[in-house]
Amino acid sequence: MKDAKGFIAARVAKELKDGNVVSLGIGLPTQVENYLPEGVRITLLSENGIVGEGLMPSADDASSYVVDAGGEPASVLIGGSFVDSAVSFGIIRGGHVDVTVIGALEVDEEGNLSNWIIPGKKVPGMGGAMDLVVGAQKVIIAMGHTNKGAHKILKKCTLPFTAIKEVDMIVTEMGVMAVTDKGLELVEYNPEFTLEQIQAATGAQLIISPNLKRMAV
Amino acid sequence: MAKVVSVEEAVCLIKDGDAVMIGGFMGCGSPHKVIDALAKKGTKNLTVMCNDGAWPEFGVAKLITSGQVKKLIATHVGLNPEVGKKMNTGELQVELIPQGTFAERIRCGGNGMGGFLTLTGFGTIIADGKQVISIDGKDYLLELPLRADVAIICGNKIDPKGNVWYRGTTRNFNVVMATAADLVIAEADNVVELGKIEPENVVTQGIFVDYIVNGGNA
Numbered sequence: 001m002k003d004a005k006g007f008i009a010a011r012v013a014k015e016l017k018d019g020n021v022v023s024l025g026i027g028l029p030t031q032v033e034n035y036l037p038e039g040v041r042i043t044l045l046s047e048n049g050i051v052g053e054g055l056m057p058s059a060d061d062a063s064s065y066v067v068d069a070g071g072e073p074a075s076v077l078i079g080g081s082f083v084d085s086a087v088s089f090g091i092i093r094g095g096h097v098d099v100t101v102i103g104a105l106e107v108d109e110e111g112n113l114s115n116w117i118i119p120g121k122k123v124p125g126m127g128g129a130m131d132l133v134v135g136a137q138k139v140i141i142a143m144g145h146t147n148k149g150a151h152k153i154l155k156k157c158t159l160p161f162t163a164i165k166e167v168d169m170i171v172t173e174m175g176v177m178a179v180t181d182k183g184l185e186l187v188e189y190n191p192e193f194t195l196e197q198i199q200a201a202t203g204a205q206l207i208i209s210p211n212l213k214r215m216a217v
Numbered sequence: 218m219a220k221v222v223s224v225e226e227a228v229c230l231i232k233d234g235d236a237v238m239i240g241g242f243m244g245c246g247s248p249h250k251v252i253d254a255l256a257k258k259g260t261k262n263l264t265v266m267c268n269d270g271a272w273p274e275f276g277v278a279k280l281i282t283s284g285q286v287k288k289l290i291a292t293h294v295g296l297n298p299e300v301g302k303k304m305n306t307g308e309l310q311v312e313l314i315p316q317g318t319f320a321e322r323i324r325c326g327g328n329g330m331g332g333f334l335t336l337t338g339f340g341t342i343i344a345d346g347k348q349v350i351s352i353d354g355k356d357y358l359l360e361l362p363l364r365a366d367v368a369i370i371c372g373n374k375i376d377p378k379g380n381v382w383y384r385g386t387t388r389n390f391n392v393v394m395a396t397a398a399d400l401v402i403a404e405a406d407n408v409v410e411l412g413k414i415e416p417e418n419v420v421t422q423g424i425f426v427d428y429i430v431n432g433g434n435a
Binding site: 084086122 | 242245271291293296301304311315318320321323324336337338339383387388389390393420
């Protein structure tokens with residue numbers, strides 16, 4: 001599809017409620033704030049030290065004193081504040097973040113997540129991901145359904161875990177899946193794909209929700 | 218009273234083999250002048266504790282490129298390819314710690330606490346070798362304090378007592394690191410007169426700071 005990332009981000013945005021404290025991971029999740037439903041205002045946390053992060057500043061007013069969690073120039077909204085890392089992660093571990101949206105290398109039907117290391121190949125590190133996924137009230141994985149055809153949604157992750165049993169929902173260009181005690185429940189599907197195609201692109205057995213809806217943004 | 222010293226004098230306080238905490242997040246809020254002087258001096262076999270490996274040729278990355286760092290304790294090194302290269306050749310040991318755990322372990326180190334319990338990392342390889350303590354049915358990892366021989370921090374305004382005010386997101390790890398080392402060097406973007414930082418606005422108290430370097434940025 002044309003703008004899969006924008007489509008995924010727009011669908012994730014519908015999960016956010018007015019007043020939520022939200023953390024958005026680097027990459028696709030950052031786009032979620034561009035699609036907030038009308039009347040929904042959120043407080044964005046940037047774990048390096050901003051409570052109430054604003055929009056990306058233009059190059060002109062970018063201050064080297066304010067960066068986001070990717071180290072890129074950032075801004076703070078009026079009414080926002082700066083915190084040190086210990087306070088920031090106190091906010092995170094303390095359950096004060098309502099929703100975190102993050103990407104995955106692999107995610108599985110038990111809600112386990114792997115997104116910080118490919119042993120022997122790539123070792124970027126976990127940064128704040130382990131704390132965010134454990135601490136946030138709701139964890140949404142936003143990502144492409146497969147990695148160029150290779151399954152990313154699995155029965156069991158093969159890469160080292162970021163956290164176990166913390167993922168609540170997976171949103172991809174193909175559909176929306178809820179992590180349940182029985183496994184992954186497909187609750188919405190993108191009508192551009194058949195259910196067979198979605199299952200074939202998934203490395204775990206999908207439970208088709210009795211209330212299956214079309215994915216709309 | 219903290220002592221104002223030249224940057225050259227400051228780096229002489231750091232010895233070969235020292236464990237050094239360096240503040241900053243991707244170089245934002247890092248003590249760049251002191252890092253440059255340390256790179257120039259060539260102090261070796263350092264164990265550096267810093268959130269990240271920064272960007273190539275920026276901040277703490279300079280010490281990694283120059284081969285002065287024996288071990289890097291960090292949370293994220295993915296944006297500096299030099300770290301991965303040196304890890305693969307065995308020139309650099311890297312220990313990765315979840316960011317919140319990194320901050321809190323340093324806070325424990327500076328606050329006289331024997332450690333803390335966190336849910337972060339349970340069930341992952343981070344838990345290997347760590348004690349698990351169950352409280353109210355939840356399994357927590359016991360994480361131990363982190364301290365260093367020297368902490369190098371950076372503040373925007375520092376007065377002669379060593380009181381520090383930070384601008385923007387530069388507080389990051391500077392605040393906790395200032396409490397957790399035997400010797401603390403604070404680089405000031407501006408050294409200001411006593412009284413220029415209102416007591417309400419002092420973030421790091423001067424009692425934590427031993428030496429001040431005038432970075433003279435702006």
